[in-house]
Amino acid sequence: MDHKLDLNQIDSIYQGPIDILKGEHCVILQRLEMIERTLQYLESLPSQTALKRCKIEQSRLRTWVDELSGQVALHFSMEEEALFPVLAEYIGREHGLIEVMLQEHASISSALSDWKNAASQLCKLTVSAREGLLKVVIGSGHQSIALLRLHISKEDQILFKICEVSLSEKEKIQVWKKLRAIVPI
Numbered sequence: 079m080d081h082k083l084d085l086n087q088i089d090s091i092y093q094g095p096i097d098i099l100k101g102e103h104c105v106i107l108q109r110l111e112m113i114e115r116t117l118q119y120l121e122s123l124p125s126q127t128a129l130k131r132c133k134i135e136q137s138r139l140r141t142w143v144d145e146l147s148g149q150v151a152l153h154f155s156m157e158e159e160a161l162f163p164v165l166a167e168y169i170g171r172e173h174g175l176i177e178v179m180l181q182e183h184a185s186i187s188s189a190l191s192d193w194k195n196a197a198s199q200l201c202k203l204t205v206s207a208r209e210g211l212l213k214v215v216i217g218s219g220h221q222s223i224a225l226l227r228l229h230i231s232k233e234d235q236i237l238f239k240i241c242e243v244s245l246s247e248k249e250k251i252q253v254w255k256k257l258r259a260i261v262p263i
């Protein structure tokens with residue numbers, strides 16, 4: 079990314095950095111809905127359900143949780159490397175909102191990692207042996223989904239609003255350039 083680009087040059091490809099991050103939130107929330115439906119389906123399956131059907135659902139869940147984990151990790155690094163350092167100039171980094179967001183990133187990453195591992199283990203078990211671990215996968219899934227939804231809501235309702243009113247246009251372009259260095263168009 080050329081950091082010497084001026085406003086006229088980037089005009090055609092520029093999108094507000096907060097809009098980019100909000101757009102990512104929408105994609106993550108849609109994915110959570112899909113995964114939640116699969117969790118509910120797995121929860122409702124009678125224990126004697128056909129092996130083939132269970133394996134399909136478990137394998138789908140593992141793929142989606144893997145993808146979600148990667149997507150969320152990238153989103154967190156976009157916020158942590160591009161947005162938070164600029165916002166910290168206004169609201170400080172420690173003992174405030176940014177610190178809370180960073181703690182939530184750590185808790186969510188840890189919850190997603192546990193969920194991903196459990197979903198992967200589940201796929202290796204026979205249906206008759208899966209009962210206990212299935213409960214762990216479902217519980218871990220509901221917990222991760224709730225944490226992510228709450229975090230996204232706080233950013234949309236509070237943090238991003240502070241960014242919109244605090245950051246100058248020049249700073250927003252600076253954040254945009256950093257975002258595009260992490261995830262090119």
Ligand SMILES: [Fe+2]
Pocket residue numbers: 154157179183229233
């Ligand atoms: Fe975040």
Ligand SMILES: [Fe+2]
Pocket residue numbers: 099103153157230233
């Ligand atoms: Fe976010």
